[in-house]
Amino acid sequence: MRAHAAPFSVLFVCMGNICRSPTAHGVFRHKAAHSGLGDRVRVDSAGTHNYHPGKAPDERTQRHAAERGYDLSDLRARQMLATDFDEYDLILAMDWDNLALAQDLCPPGQTHKVRRMTEFCLRSDSPVVPDPYYGGSQGFEEVLDLVEDACEGLLKHVQQQLQR
Numbered sequence: 001m002r003a004h005a006a007p008f009s010v011l012f013v014c015m016g017n018i019c020r021s022p023t024a025h026g027v028f029r030h031k032a033a034h035s036g037l038g039d040r041v042r043v044d045s046a047g048t049h050n051y052h053p054g055k056a057p058d059e060r061t062q063r064h065a066a067e068r069g070y071d072l073s074d075l076r077a078r079q080m081l082a083t084d085f086d087e088y089d090l091i092l093a094m095d096w097d098n099l100a101l102a103q104d105l106c107p108p109g110q111t112h113k114v115r116r117m118t119e120f121c122l123r124s125d126s127p128v129v130p131d132p133y134y135g136g137s138q139g140f141e142e143v144l145d146l147v148e149d150a151c152e153g154l155l156k157h158v159q160q161q162l163q164r
Helices: 020-034 059-067 096-105 137-163
Strands: 008-014 041-047 089-095 114-116
Touching: 008 020, 008 096, 008 137, 020 041, 020 059, 020 137, 059 137, 089 096, 096 114
Parallel strands: 008 041, 008 089, 089 114
Antiparallel strands: none
């Protein structure tokens, strides 16, 4: 039996847990709540690296998300842990490097849980959510576009899983 109370749980993973994964965390949390699944879905985010423990998401990330109605101010960075594979039903990596790092940490028998975020995109065919950290505003907007698209597909997936 899983240690968490929600019937379905998702962990979003990027490198430092201050840009992409908190964006996905906040967007999916918002979409799940507005679809009536807020109490049935557990959402979290983590970094494959422990660069920013306890820090809030990047100010640019928060600003761009807020402009679209997503509040990320309560989120704090943490590093991905081996125990996350027991705690979460899905662990969604933002790019190939973070997917490989998550797979390396993943215990045998749990690899089916580790996937790329963009596998759930309904409109975009981008293989990854690119890191916006060293770019300008357009990078943060692109992240939001991809994350919103993927979260729509993810929400459909989770609804199907909860109906089983």
